[in-house]
Amino acid sequence: MTEPNYLSIEIGGTKLQLIIYSRSGEIVKHWRIAINQEEGSEGILKHIQQVHSEIPGDVALSGVGVGFGGPVDIVTGQIGVSHQISGWKGFGLGDWLRNLFGVPVKIDNDANVAALGEAHHGAGKGQETVFYVTLGSGAGGGLVQNGKLYHGRQPGEAEIGHLRLSPTATFESLCSGWAVDRQIRAAVMQNPGSHLATLSHAAHGFGGEARHLLPAHAAGCEIATEIIDQLAMNVAWGLSHVTHLFHPDVLIIGGGLSHLGATLQEKVSERLEGFVMKAFLPAPKVELAFLGEMVVPVGALALISN
16 A cells, blocks of 8 residues: 655745655655746646646655645635736635645645744744744745644734835835845945945846845945845834734744845844833744745645644
């Protein structure tokens, strides 16, 4: 008799990952596919069908877990919307996957799933209350308590991205990768002689400018340092609200901007101490995500196997 396995699926705006895990958590097979946004949801569904046809006959699946890049009805498996890929709005992904694979399916927002992955197998392992924030193309978050995702009243989410840091600015509008990229482009135009400007011009590309922050900061560029300081302050300000509401044991930073590493981690942690009321000090630990690109698939495994 073959050993049952789980299929984890990450459906994002730029990549599709499908991983078959054994019950012991070992990878049996891994597919990573770049998404062509022009093909919309139909292109992604075709890729999933192709993967289904490639699964070896001796690999038995007992469930499918999915992390989706957008709002999801976790009860019905229906997609709310994707802000990056057309064609998903109102699509019954849960039913579609159940019909294709013939096994139980659980679907949740990718930030929630990532939070679950870090809580079970990453930087939050062993902690009772874990809050995860992803600073990527957008900004999202997830709260895990006693190993379970918190949703609240449906269709609730721990949606830090839409938390307002002022009447006109959301957390996402100030702390996402796209927001930082825009800030860098404006700073480069105003400071064309800066080291940050030199790195940005040398890249000959539009978008992803945040990758130049750390090397420019390391080279002593004051403009880069100011942008990192501003980002850290805004992230800490948002996380202070999370702290006052939920008092997590650990706050985990993931997503592309987490590649700023200890520089961002330490600055956020320092700022957070000043934003949290004295009765609640010391503030929660601030950690960097541990699982990297595997965070959503690992979380999807935890979603379906627990």
